[in-house]
Amino acid sequence: MNTSTHQLIIIGSGPAGLTAAIYAARSNLHPLVIDGNTPGGQLMSTTLVENWPGEKSILGPKLMTNIREHAQALGTQFLSEVIVKVDFSQHPFTLLTNRDTQLKTKSAIIATGATPKRLGIPGEDDYWGKGITTCAICDGAFYPNKKVIIVGGGDTAMEDASFLKKFTKDITIIQILDKLTASHAMQQRVINDPAINIIYNSTVAAVQGNDKHITSVTITNQKTKEKKEIPAEGLFIAIGLQPNSEPFKGQITTDDWGYIKTTNHTTTSVPGVFVAGDVQDYRYRQAVTSAGAGCMAALDAERYLSTIE
Numbered sequence: 001m002n003t004s005t006h007q008l009i010i011i012g013s014g015p016a017g018l019t020a021a022i023y024a025a026r027s028n029l030h031p032l033v034i035d036g037n038t039p040g041g042q043l044m045s046t047t048l049v050e051n052w053p054g055e056k057s058i059l060g061p062k063l064m065t066n067i068r069e070h071a072q073a074l075g076t077q078f079l080s081e082v083i084v085k086v087d088f089s090q091h092p093f094t095l096l097t098n099r100d101t102q103l104k105t106k107s108a109i110i111a112t113g114a115t116p117k118r119l120g121i122p123g124e125d126d127y128w129g130k131g132i133t134t135c136a137i138c139d140g141a142f143y144p145n146k147k148v149i150i151v152g153g154g155d156t157a158m159e160d161a162s163f164l165k166k167f168t169k170d171i172t173i174i175q176i177l178d179k180l181t182a183s184h185a186m187q188q189r190v191i192n193d194p195a196i197n198i199i200y201n202s203t204v205a206a207v208q209g210n211d212k213h214i215t216s217v218t219i220t221n222q223k224t225k226e227k228k229e230i231p232a233e234g235l236f237i238a239i240g241l242q243p244n245s246e247p248f249k250g251q252i253t254t255d256d257w258g259y260i261k262t263t264n265h266t267t268t269s270v271p272g273v274f275v276a277g278d279v280q281d282y283r284y285r286q287a288v289t290s291a292g293a294g295c296m297a298a299l300d301a302e303r304y305l306s307t308i309e
């Protein structure tokens with residue numbers, strides 16, 4: 001590993017980080033990508049992706065391998081470690097990994113993504129990607145006229161319900177509280193809709209299936225503790241995402257939920273540190289939008305480096 005000061009270190013190897021690497025490598029910035037715990041990012045945990053331009057249908061892991069090979073072929077270096085601490089108060093910046101590797105860099109792109117929250121219930125791991133997903137926009141089209149369940153009562157759950165109605169009229173929302181927590185406007189979209197049934201005061205306790213796919217979920221009424229099994233072919237978990245911004249706390253401005261704030265396009269509160277993808281963007285949360293942001297961050301980093309040299 002090169003111990004001299006890097007021009008650009010990209011933290012994260014999902015669509016945002018790898019696209020940033022492609023652009024940075026083509027600008028001769030010799031980027032170093034820090035892989036993190038999930039090389040390839042969130043798409044490694046899904047099956048088919050059918051909204052990546054130019055690929056009618058491709059497995060998520062295959063898509064990410066292709067993008068990684070593209071970045072590698074252009075000279076991107078990779079380090080299979082995790083950033084645990086940074087010091088952005090002095091230039092060049094210092095990054096520390098979980099294996100005590102200390103790195104110095106003139107600029108950085110944070111592309112650490114977000115982690116969808118899971119339910120932590122029996123059957124969830126077994127059927128992840130086999131009927132269980134956290135992305136309705138990505139996977140809704142795989143459930144035409146199917147019986148689907150959405151877990152959650154916030155804006156995301158309401159958006160998911162509205163979106164899934166394009167494909168099926170058999171939607172059940174399971175909400176832990178006795179009311180929805182989504183904004184009034186979002187609630188109005190689903191309440192009284194005959195295609196959408198809402199079960200309050202309830203949680204999903206387990207998922208059952210036939211080895212290939214889910215077939216039902218067990219719900220528990222939180223007031224009576226009564227359990228009930230309901231048939232389901234799709235389970236959409238909409239209880240939020242956790243932005244992976246922990247190592248940067250105190251060094252960079254984040255919002256109340258931990259998403260990194262931008263000041264102008266991809267620039268952050270620290271000149272020379274840029275951000276791209278789901279760690280910043282809680283609105284669109286797509287592979288292609290993250291990749292687009294990665295491109296923007298690399299172009300901004302290139303401009304920044306040319307101004308300090």
Ligand SMILES: Cc1cc2nc3c(=O)[nH]c(=O)nc-3n(C[C@H](O)[C@H](O)[C@H](O)COP(=O)(O)OP(=O)(O)OC[C@H]3O[C@@H](n4cnc5c(N)ncnc54)[C@H](O)[C@@H]3O)c2cc1C
Pocket residue numbers: 011012013014015016017034035036037038039040041042043045046048049050051052081082083084111112113114115116133134135138139244247276277278279285286287288290
């Ligand atoms: C089940 C599922 C299905 C999906 N399907 C689709 C789809 O069909 N189409 C679509 O467009 N989008 C889909 N998405 C959304 C899409 O995956 C995300 O929007 C996209 O991956 C975000 O890209 P990203 O690069 O910002 O972050 P991520 O993909 O989250 O990647 C983050 C990267 O940062 C690394 N990292 C994290 N912390 C650290 C650290 N401390 N140090 C170093 N590295 C770190 C991780 O290892 C990872 O490599 C899906 C998401 C899920 C969960």
